[in-house]
Amino acid sequence: MKDVAALDAADPLRTMRERFELPAGVIYLDGNSLGPPPKAAFAELEQAARQEWGEGLIRSWNSAGWFTLTDVLGDRVGRLIGAEPGQTVVTDTTSINIYKALHAALALRPDRTVILAEADSFPTDLYMAESVAAARPGTSLRLMAADEPVESLVDERTAVVLVNHVDYRSGVLRDMASLTRRVQAAGALVVWEYLNGGPGAPAFVFVARRHHDRLVQPLSGWWAHAQPFAMANRYQPASGIRRMLCGTQPILSLRALKAALDVFDDVDLVELRAKSLALTGLFMDLLDPICREFGMHIITPRDPAIRGSHVSVACEHGYEVVQALIARGIIGDFRAPDIMRFGFTPLYLRYRDVLDAAKALADILRRGAWQEPRFAVRSLVA
Amino acid sequence: MKDVAALDAADPLRTMRERFELPAGVIYLDGNSLGPPPKAAFAELEQAARQEWGEGLIRSWNSAGWFTLTDVLGDRVGRLIGAEPGQTVVTDTTSINIYKALHAALALRPDRTVILAEADSFPTDLYMAESVAAARPGTSLRLMAADEPVESLVDERTAVVLVNHVDYRSGVLRDMASLTRRVQAAGALVVWEYLNGGPGAPAFVFVARRHHDRLVQPLSGWWAHAQPFAMANRYQPASGIRRMLCGTQPILSLRALKAALDVFDDVDLVELRAKSLALTGLFMDLLDPICREFGMHIITPRDPAIRGSHVSVACEHGYEVVQALIARGIIGDFRAPDIMRFGFTPLYLRYRDVLDAAKALADILRRGAWQEPRFAVRSLVA
Numbered sequence: 001m002k003d004v005a006a007l008d009a010a011d012p013l014r015t016m017r018e019r020f021e022l023p024a025g026v027i028y029l030d031g032n033s034l035g036p037p038p039k040a041a042f043a044e045l046e047q048a049a050r051q052e053w054g055e056g057l058i059r060s061w062n063s064a065g066w067f068t069l070t071d072v073l074g075d076r077v078g079r080l081i082g083a084e085p086g087q088t089v090v091t092d093t094t095s096i097n098i099y100k101a102l103h104a105a106l107a108l109r110p111d112r113t114v115i116l117a118e119a120d121s122f123p124t125d126l127y128m129a130e131s132v133a134a135a136r137p138g139t140s141l142r143l144m145a146a147d148e149p150v151e152s153l154v155d156e157r158t159a160v161v162l163v164n165h166v167d168y169r170s171g172v173l174r175d176m177a178s179l180t181r182r183v184q185a186a187g188a189l190v191v192w193e194y195l196n197g198g199p200g201a202p203a204f205v206f207v208a209r210r211h212h213d214r215l216v217q218p219l220s221g222w223w224a225h226a227q228p229f230a231m232a233n234r235y236q237p238a239s240g241i242r243r244m245l246c247g248t249q250p251i252l253s254l255r256a257l258k259a260a261l262d263v264f265d266d267v268d269l270v271e272l273r274a275k276s277l278a279l280t281g282l283f284m285d286l287l288d289p290i291c292r293e294f295g296m297h298i299i300t301p302r303d304p305a306i307r308g309s310h311v312s313v314a315c316e317h318g319y320e321v322v323q324a325l326i327a328r329g330i331i332g333d334f335r336a337p338d339i340m341r342f343g344f345t346p347l348y349l350r351y352r353d354v355l356d357a358a359k360a361l362a363d364i365l366r367r368g369a370w371q372e373p374r375f376a377v378r379s380l381v382a
Numbered sequence: 383m384k385d386v387a388a389l390d391a392a393d394p395l396r397t398m399r400e401r402f403e404l405p406a407g408v409i410y411l412d413g414n415s416l417g418p419p420p421k422a423a424f425a426e427l428e429q430a431a432r433q434e435w436g437e438g439l440i441r442s443w444n445s446a447g448w449f450t451l452t453d454v455l456g457d458r459v460g461r462l463i464g465a466e467p468g469q470t471v472v473t474d475t476t477s478i479n480i481y482k483a484l485h486a487a488l489a490l491r492p493d494r495t496v497i498l499a500e501a502d503s504f505p506t507d508l509y510m511a512e513s514v515a516a517a518r519p520g521t522s523l524r525l526m527a528a529d530e531p532v533e534s535l536v537d538e539r540t541a542v543v544l545v546n547h548v549d550y551r552s553g554v555l556r557d558m559a560s561l562t563r564r565v566q567a568a569g570a571l572v573v574w575e576y577l578n579g580g581p582g583a584p585a586f587v588f589v590a591r592r593h594h595d596r597l598v599q600p601l602s603g604w605w606a607h608a609q610p611f612a613m614a615n616r617y618q619p620a621s622g623i624r625r626m627l628c629g630t631q632p633i634l635s636l637r638a639l640k641a642a643l644d645v646f647d648d649v650d651l652v653e654l655r656a657k658s659l660a661l662t663g664l665f666m667d668l669l670d671p672i673c674r675e676f677g678m679h680i681i682t683p684r685d686p687a688i689r690g691s692h693v694s695v696a697c698e699h700g701y702e703v704v705q706a707l708i709a710r711g712i713i714g715d716f717r718a719p720d721i722m723r724f725g726f727t728p729l730y731l732r733y734r735d736v737l738d739a740a741k742a743l744a745d746i747l748r749r750g751a752w753q754e755p756r757f758a759v760r761s762l763v764a
Contacts, residue, residue: 021436030440037436045431045634046424053581054403054419058412058713066581095603095629096478119615124604124629127617131600135517143615199435199448199633218513221477222506231718233501233525235509247477247506250635251581252427331440336613 004351007278012271016347019263027353029332032168032310032343034199041259048255069254070223070245076261077204080269081194088206090254091223091245095124097205098162098191100217100244102132104207105160105189106139107216112159112188116150119143122168125193129162146170151182158188165194166308169335171280171300173308201257205244212240221246263347275346276309279354283311283344286358294365299339310343323375324364330357386733389660394653395728401645402730409735411714414550414692414725416581423641430637451636452605452627458643459586462651463576470588472639473605473627477506479587480544480573482599482626484514486589487542487571488521489598494541494570498532501525504550507575511544528552533564540570547576548690551717553662553682555690583639587626594622603628645729657728658691661736665693665724668740676747681721692725705757706746712739 008014021037022028028036052064061067070089078088091097102115117129126143133141144153150161161183166173176192183190207215215237222228223245226236237243284298291297296315301307315321315338322334332342342357364370390396403419404410410418434446443449452471460470473479484497499511508525515523526535532543543565548555558574565572589597598619604610605627608618619625666680673679678697683689697703697720704716714724724739746752 021432023437023439026439028439034435034440034443036439037431042428042431042436045427048581049419049424049427049638050403053416054424055405057405057408057410057418058416058715059708060581061416092475092478093603093629093631096474096601099601121615122604123607123613123615126615127602127604127607130617131602135600199430199442200631200636202632203629218517219478219481220509220513221475222504222509225505225509231505233503233505233508235512247475247585249475249582250584250632252635252638253632254582256431256634326441333440 004282004355007282007351011275011351013267013275013346014350016263016267017350020348022348025329027330027357028348029330029342029344029357031345031348032341033333035260035345036348037256038259038263040262041256044255044259045252048252053251066251069251069258070249071242073202073254073258073261074204074241076264078206080261080264081206083206084209087209087212087241088204089241089244090202090204090257091249092203092205092219093200094193094203095128096219096246097203097244098125098128098193099132100219100246101191101205101207102129102160102162103135104211104215104217104244105191106132106136108189108211108214109159109187112157113139114157115139115141115160115162116153116158116188117141117143117162118146118164118167120146120167120169121162121164122193125162125164146172150179151186154183154186154188156187158183158186160189160191162191162193165192166310169299169312169339169341171308171310171312171341173301173306175305200253201260202249202254205241207241207244209240212243215243217244219246223247223249267347272346276344277304277307279344279346279349279351280307280309280311282351283342283354283358286355287311287313287361290358290362290365293362309345310341313340313342314338315340317370320370320375321361321364323377324370324372325357325360327375328360328364330360332357386664386737389664389733393657393733395649395657396732398645398649398729399732404730408711408713409739410730411712411724411726411739413727413730414723415715417642417727418730419638420641420645422644423638426637426641427634430634435633448633451633451640452631453624455584455636455640455643456586456623458646460588462643462646463588465588466591469591469594469623470586471623471626472584472586472636473631474585474587474601475582476575476585477510478601478628479585479626480507480510480575481514482601482628483573483587483589484511484542484544485517486593486597486599486626487573488514488518490571490593490596491541491569494539495521496539497521497523497542497544498535498540498570499523499525499544500528500546500549502528502549502551503544503546504575507544507546528554532561533568536565536568536570538569540565540568542571542573544573544575547574548692551681551694551721551723553690553692553694553723555683555688557687582635583642584631584636587623589623589626591622594625597625599626601628605629605631649729654728658726659686659689661726661728661731661733662689662691662693664733665726665736665740668737669693669695669743672740672744672747675744691727692723695722695724696720697722699752702752702757703743703746705759706752706754707739707742709757710742710746712742714739 052060074089434442456471
């Protein structure tokens with residue numbers, strides 16, 4: 001048995017856990033879908049609601065900086081994804097930003113007619129791609145299987161490749177830098193789907209500065225106008241990344257995101273990634289004998305170079321097992337047809353949580369506890 | 383002088399003021415742009431953040447009803463606009479919903495090629511209309527002046543008319559029922575821009591049930607899918623109004639909106655409209671002698687049938703006068719080139735507030751107090 005107490009004591013990120021609100025008795029392995037609130041988010045929301053909205057009222061658009069939150073928070077997300085300032089904005093939803101980015105990419109490659117996307121993408125990506133392809137005559141959406149090498153499919157007809165950094169089912173991580181270089185060398189563009197946030201957190205979009213001057217997207221709302229307060233009746237796009245904005249943004253939800261970015265200010269991303277791999281690696285090591293005993297298998301790669309921050313396990317009765325785990329306070333999730341998915345978020349998870357989760361899983365399987373009828377009732381959001 | 387104390391005492395809506403958080407010493411005449419928070423919004427946000435997000439975590443998508451908020455709140459907005467259930471959803475931003483609605487309208491009128499919109503629209507409406515027209519070959523955007531009668535411009539080429547219920551500058555109210563009937567009689571559709579909310583409050587969209595089966599809009603995100611959790615890789619639109627949804631929505635901001643709708647549950651809309659007209663009517667009566675004295679004029683109509691809930695006054699030094707009013711705690715706003723705009727929201731304004739605002743305006747003009755240099759500094763959001 002690993003000495004998880006020693007691992008936790010030596011963890012350079014161990015103090016970050018205190019900055020999150022975590023319910024007692026819960027080991028939360030679904031932060032890849034919805035993260036827990038940073039404690040500071042409550043104060044941030046209260047200030048935004050009581051002081052800025054309640055006291056400042058309309059004046060807060062200026063005095064509280066509401067109008068520039070899209071840019072200020074965008075640059076802070078930019079730091080996390082390695083983008084220089086002025087190329088990232090926080091705005092709208094992921095679906096909508098994919099729509100804008102794909103439209104913009106097609107406009108930048110007018111002579112190319114194919115959008116290439118992963119058949120196993122999170123579906124909203126594909127629905128948006130389908131719509132964008134349908135809007136331009138002669139353009140088609142080509143879906144690629146998980147085992148097809150992207151570069152072999154990119155040719156002179158490919159306008160844009162839409163890929164996920166981490167496959168939401170298997171946990172496979174793509175090499176973003178390398179794939180981007182190879183697709184660009186073939187003359188195409190890449191749109192990456194990336195990161196996650198709070199309950200319906202505002203999304204972000206990054207576009208490299210070299211594209212800004214020719215950037216065109218159809219959701220041309222007033223926040224994307226060169227002079228939003230001139231109230232001109234013709235659209236004139238803003239310069240720079242602001243032309244990826246659209247309409248007025250949900251300030252309260254933006255402020256909860258700000259609290260999360262405050263936490264990341266104190267995080268070394270190299271340490272974060274190292275701990276992520278250590279957590280998923282430990283979980284897979286602990287799972288190996290359990291998988292052998294119960295005929296399950298881990299589908300997430302062992303190779304750290306292509307492993308995201310969750311571990312997916314194929315298990316015939318995965319749905320019921322996940323429900324039995326949740327009943328014990330260990331919250332993971334299930335993806336049809338048979339995938340149990342466990343996310344490991346380095347900022348608030350401890351090595352002992354990983355051990356406890358693996359022990360609980362083994363216990364449920366050994367006792368057959370997942371066979372209780374109450375665990376078979378499927379809910380709307382599985 | 384009107385007996386405002388008697389009017390306040392007889393006001394059937396007088397108790398509603400207690401349900402809003404209003405800063406001390408402020409008369410808020412900008413609720414048409416950003417309303418003050420209902421007091422219940424703070425508790426609602428705290429519950430959504432601490433209990434549902436913090437304790438419930440991912441489970442709250444089901445247990446707290448997050449996933450159906452778009453529909454549940456949509457039907458509650460529907461009651462306010464006179465829509466039967468199942469035809470209204472709260473989702474995305476006004477800009478984005480206009481984009482969807484115009485695309486859908488063009489698809490329903492494939493043989494017609496003109497979008498007709500008001501040149502004096504709030505600009506984001508026009509930017510979206512410009513984009514939608516550009517996306518379909520042969521389609522054009524025709525702008526109409528404020529004094530052009532809409533029905534004379536609608537012909538067999540008109541696919542859709544985009545109009546505002548209340549002109550944001552002048553306060554002119556359109557007769558929605560009558561105009562809709564006349565446009566529809568000419569075979570075209572109407573998209574109305576309507577209502578307002580919190581700081582970046584989620585918007586809503588209503589589509590009459592008879593159009594649902596043929597409703598197509600390009601922002602085909604996973605929330606608009608027939609089976610969002612089937613994770614199918616082809617888009618299949620939901621039945622009914624849900625096909626106007628797109629991606630995951632900002633739950634925290636939705637919850638603040640819920641608190642506002644709770645207040646409206648106890649409001650008789652006929653009383654609301656009557657008080658709105660009484661407040662704007664009183665303000666105009668009080669302004670008449672001031673306008674004569676200082677060469678200003680009221681541009682909002684006297685006729686209650688075509689008067690919204692704000693009063694706009696053309697005034698050469700309007701910008702500075704509005705700033706001087708704000709410095710005294712009377713918050714209205716200014717619209718270029720010379721319009722002072724005062725919004726009267728019946729739920730929290732008293733007749734004595736109207737009197738105090740008119741008195742303060744007269745005092746500022748008589749003393750020339752607006753000429754202080756500090757009132758001439760223009761800020762980003764005027």
